[in-house]
Amino acid sequence: MVSFPKKIKSLYIDGKWQSAASGKTDPVYNPATMEKITEVSFGGKQETVKAIQSASKAFLQWSSMTGRERSQILYRAYQLMMEDADRLAEILTTEQGKPLKEAKGEIQSAASFLLWYAEEASRLYGEWIPSSKQEKRLLVIPQPVGVVAAITPWNFPSSMITRKVGPALAAGCTVVLKPAPETPLSAIEIVKMFEKAGLPEGVFNLVTGDAKEIGETLLGDKSVRLITFTGSTEVGKYLMRESSRHVKKLSLELGGHAPILVFEDADLELAAELSLASKFRNAGQTCICANRLFVQESVQEAFSEKLLEKVKALKVGYGKEEDTDIGPLINQQALEKVESHLKDAVSRGAEVLYGGGVIDCGLQGYFYQPTVLANVNPDMRVMYEETFGPIIPVQTFKTEEEAIERANDTDYGLASYMFTENLNRAYRVMEKLEYGIVGVNDVLPATAEAPFGGIKQSGIGKEGGHHGIHEFVEMKYVSMGIKV
Numbered sequence: 001m002v003s004f005p006k007k008i009k010s011l012y013i014d015g016k017w018q019s020a021a022s023g024k025t026d027p028v029y030n031p032a033t034m035e036k037i038t039e040v041s042f043g044g045k046q047e048t049v050k051a052i053q054s055a056s057k058a059f060l061q062w063s064s065m066t067g068r069e070r071s072q073i074l075y076r077a078y079q080l081m082m083e084d085a086d087r088l089a090e091i092l093t094t095e096q097g098k099p100l101k102e103a104k105g106e107i108q109s110a111a112s113f114l115l116w117y118a119e120e121a122s123r124l125y126g127e128w129i130p131s132s133k134q135e136k137r138l139l140v141i142p143q144p145v146g147v148v149a150a151i152t153p154w155n156f157p158s159s160m161i162t163r164k165v166g167p168a169l170a171a172g173c174t175v176v177l178k179p180a181p182e183t184p185l186s187a188i189e190i191v192k193m194f195e196k197a198g199l200p201e202g203v204f205n206l207v208t209g210d211a212k213e214i215g216e217t218l219l220g221d222k223s224v225r226l227i228t229f230t231g232s233t234e235v236g237k238y239l240m241r242e243s244s245r246h247v248k249k250l251s252l253e254l255g256g257h258a259p260i261l262v263f264e265d266a267d268l269e270l271a272a273e274l275s276l277a278s279k280f281r282n283a284g285q286t287c288i289c290a291n292r293l294f295v296q297e298s299v300q301e302a303f304s305e306k307l308l309e310k311v312k313a314l315k316v317g318y319g320k321e322e323d324t325d326i327g328p329l330i331n332q333q334a335l336e337k338v339e340s341h342l343k344d345a346v347s348r349g350a351e352v353l354y355g356g357g358v359i360d361c362g363l364q365g366y367f368y369q370p371t372v373l374a375n376v377n378p379d380m381r382v383m384y385e386e387t388f389g390p391i392i393p394v395q396t397f398k399t400e401e402e403a404i405e406r407a408n409d410t411d412y413g414l415a416s417y418m419f420t421e422n423l424n425r426a427y428r429v430m431e432k433l434e435y436g437i438v439g440v441n442d443v444l445p446a447t448a449e450a451p452f453g454g455i456k457q458s459g460i461g462k463e464g465g466h467h468g469i470h471e472f473v474e475m476k477y478v479s480m481g482i483k484v
C-alpha cells in the first residue's frame with residue numbers, strides 16, 4: 001500500500017525539490033474516503049518566476065543536444081514508468097478516485113507517450129524546397145519553440161502530463177509544469193522519474209500552488225513561448241485571450257460534448273456495451289465521454305433494454321476494490337454540477353430510467369449512481385453543457401440526416417461516435433460530423449500514435465502521433481543565395 005509523508009516539498013526548480021517561500025501548503029484528499037493524503041507546497045509568483053528562469057537557462061544546452069540523445073532520456077523515463085506501473089496506478093487512484101484497473105490503463109497510456117516521443121525525437125524532419133531560381137537554395141528547419149508552460153487537469157493526472165511533456169522534451173523545449181491541485185502526486189512521480197532518468201537540471205520544472213497566480217506569471221513572461229493546456233473551455237478561453245499579450249503559441253485541449261449515434265444497422269450488443277464504457281469511464285469525467293446518446297427509432301427499444309441491463313450491473317465503490325466499475329466524483333463541486341443537471345432535466349420533463357442520485361458506499365466520498373435519462377430535449381443543460389458525471393441522456397432519431405444535424409448542434413467538437421455495420425454509412429456520416437475525432441464502432445480512440453484534439457470550442461492543436469511534436473516547434477525558413 002502506498003504511503004505519504006505529512007508534507008511533501010513539491011516544487012521542483014532547477015533540479016532541486018523545495019517548499020514554497022511563504023511556507024504555505026495545500027492539502028490533497030482521497031475523493032473516495034475524504035481522508036487527507038498529504039500536503040504539498042503552495043507556490044505562487046515567486047516560485048513560477050524562478051521556474052521560468054531555470055527553464056530558460058537550461059534551454060540552450062537541452063535544445064543543442066541531438067534528437068537521439070534526448071530520445072535516450074525519454075526512453076529511460078518510459079522504462080522507469082513501466083517498471084513502477086503498479087505503484088503509480090495506486091497513487092493515481094488514491095488521489096483521483098478512478099478504479100485501479102482504469103488507473104493501470106492510464107499509466108500504460110502515459111508511458112506509451114514517452115515511448116512514442118522517444119522514437120519521434122530522432123525523426124523531426126525539415127524540408128528542402130526546389131527553388132524557382134538557379135542561385136537560391138530554400139530550406140525549412142524545425143526548431144524548438146523555447147520554454148513551454150504545461151497546465152494539466154485532474155481527470156487524467158498522468159497521461160495528460162506525458163502527452164505534453166513527452167513531445168516538448170523530444171523537440172528540445174524546456175518545461176514548467178503546473179498540474180491540477182487535486183492530483184499533484186502523480187505529477188511529482190513523473191518529475192522524479194525524469195530526474196532518475198538523467199534529465200539535466202532545469203529542463204523540467206514543477207510548480208504546484210495558486211493556479212491564478214501561477215497562470216498570470218506564466219502568461220506575463222515573454223520567455224514562455226508556448227502554453228499547452230488541457231482543461232475546461234472557460235479557462236482555455238482565458239489563456240487564449242491573455243496569451244495575446246506576448247503573442248504566445250497555444251495548444252488547447254478543452255471540453256467536449258460527445259454524441260453517440262446508434263443506427264438501426266448497428267451491432268446492438270456492441271453498441272450497448274461500448275456506450276456504457278464510454279459514458280461511465282472515470283465516472284463520466286472524461287473529455288471524450290459520451291454526453292448524448294441518439295438511437296434510431298426502429299431499434300430504440302431493443303437497444304435501451306440491453307443498455308439498462310448492463311448499467312444495472314455496474315458497481316459503484318472504492319476504486320481500490322477489485323470489482324469496482326465506477327469510483328467517486330472528484331469533489332463537492334463536481335457532485336453539485338451533476339445534481340444540478342439532473343434536477344434541471346427532471347424539472348423540464350426528463351424521465352429517470354435508472355439511477356438519479358448519490359449512492360452510499362459506506363465511505364465519505366462523492367459517489368453518484370450511473371444514471372440513464374429518457375424524454376430529454378435540447379433545452380436541458382445535459383444536452384448542451386458538459387456534465388462531467390455519470391448521466392446519459394438518451395434520445396431517438398428517424399433519419400441519418402437528422403442524426404448528423406443533432407450531433408453537430410453544439411459548440412463543442414472534440415469526439416463523436418457511431419455504431420453501424422454499414423461501411424458506406426460509416427464513411428458518409430464520418431465526413432459530416434464536425435468533430436476532431438470520430439470513433440466508428442470504437443469509443444477508445446486515444447492512443448500515442450494518433451493525433452488527438454478538438455475543433456470548434458474544444459480546442460486548437462493535436463496531441464499524439466507525429467503531429468503532436470509539431471506543436472512544440474517553429475518551422476524556420478532559410479533562403480540561401482549561392483554562387484553557381
Ligand SMILES: NC(=O)c1ccc[n+]([C@@H]2O[C@H](COP(=O)([O-])OP(=O)(O)OC[C@H]3O[C@@H](n4cnc5c(N)ncnc54)[C@H](O)[C@@H]3O)[C@@H](O)[C@H]2O)c1
Pocket residue numbers: 151152153154155156160178179180181211212214215216230231232233235236238252253254255256286287288386388414454458459
Ligand atoms: N480535450 C482534452 O484532451 C481534455 C482532456 C482532459 C480533460 N479535458 C477537460 O478538462 C476539464 C476538466 O478538468 P479541470 O476541471 O481540471 O479543468 P480546469 O480548466 O478547471 O483546470 C485545468 C487546469 O487549469 C488550471 N487553472 C484553472 N484556472 C487557471 C488560471 N486562471 N490560470 C492558469 N491555470 C488555471 C487548474 O488548476 C488545472 O491545473 C473538462 O472540461 C474536460 O473536458 C479535456
Ligand SMILES: O=CCCC(=O)O
Pocket residue numbers: 109156159286287288444446
Ligand atoms: O484526453 C482525454 C482522454 C484520454 C483517454 O481517453 O485516454
